[in-house]
Amino acid sequence: MPVRVLLVDDEPLVRAGLRVVMEAQPDIEVVGEAADGAAVIPLVRQLRPDVVAMDVRMPLMDGIEATRAVLRTVTDPPKILVITTFENDEYVYEALRAGADGFLLKRSRPAEVVNAVRLVAEGESLLFPAAVRALAAEYGSTKARESMRRAALTEREEAVLRLMARGMNNLEIAKKLVVGAETVKTHVSAILAKLGARDRTQAVIAAYESGFVSPR
Template sequence: MAIRVLVVDDQEMVRAGFSALLDAQPDLEVVGQAGDGAEAVELAAELCPDVILMDVRMPVMDGLAATRRILAAGPPEPRVIMLTTFDLDDYVYSALRAGASGFLLKHSTPDELAAAVRVVAAGDALLAPSVTRRLVEDFARVQPVVPITPVRLTPRETDVLRKVARGLSNRQIAAELVLAEQTVKSHVSNILTKLDLRDRAQAVVYAYEAGVVTPGPRH
């Protein structure tokens, strides 16, 4: 079955362009378009998309508020990709807290756009290293880190969580920890289950809030 996508942006040309690019992919289907957050909330409930491309700055209701409402409505919960002009926008931390699964630059290539939808639809997070660095900076500015030992995780799972929080892929984590990629995938799955987290994006937020990783040049 095709991955169902809802495109949300207050600029009609952006919506039309993204929709055309996604509809050209055999495994993707744009089921709707919305011009503001309030309309996005209504269409998400009506259309039940798998993935939502969500702009942040929109009239009536912004993308952060819309994301919170959509995900609070309960299952089935779509994956939300925040659309941004710059990868270091100020809302990174707030968007992850709202439940976003990743970020996408508006000037991304068609291949990057399609790949982003597939990545989050599969349950992975779309977090570039620059985004995770900004997340650390934002969190350090918002509140001090009070370390909390994740007692339910094994030492190896904690190591993997630290790598996830740095924005590393399963393949990169496997190389750094000298593990098979499938083993890393199993560890990530166990981490999400034990901590009752939806995806890798939530794991990143948890890691910083729990003090598993702390702000600084190395984590």
């Protein structure tokens, strides 16, 4: 089954470009488009996309509020891939904290666009560039550090989380730690449960905000 994608951006040219890039792939299908975040929830319920490619800044409802609304009101919500112009935009980080699964720069090459959609659809986290890691560190707090302490991760879970924060997928982590991919998958599930994280991206955010992982 192809990955079903909903495009949300107030610029028709951006939507058209993304559609061309994605529909050139046999395993990706664009099922709909919207010009504002306010239209996302009804379209998600109607079209049941696997991934929503969501612009951050839109006139009526921005991508942050739209992300919160989808995750709050839709049963079995799709993955949210935020589309942005600048990787150090605080709006992007707020969208990630709101529950978005990753982000895509509008200047990305076609291969990067396709890879981002596939990774997010599979539940993998996207590599956080230095600018976003720095923003995460700025949002650090005593509460985040306390939550990480209470999680009581095992030594192996800590190692897996550090590699997750570097953007590694399960196979890459397995190779690095010389264990099976299923073992890594089990560790990832345990990490998410202990941190109360929705997905890998949220776990990585927790790692940076708590200071468990350095942005450098």
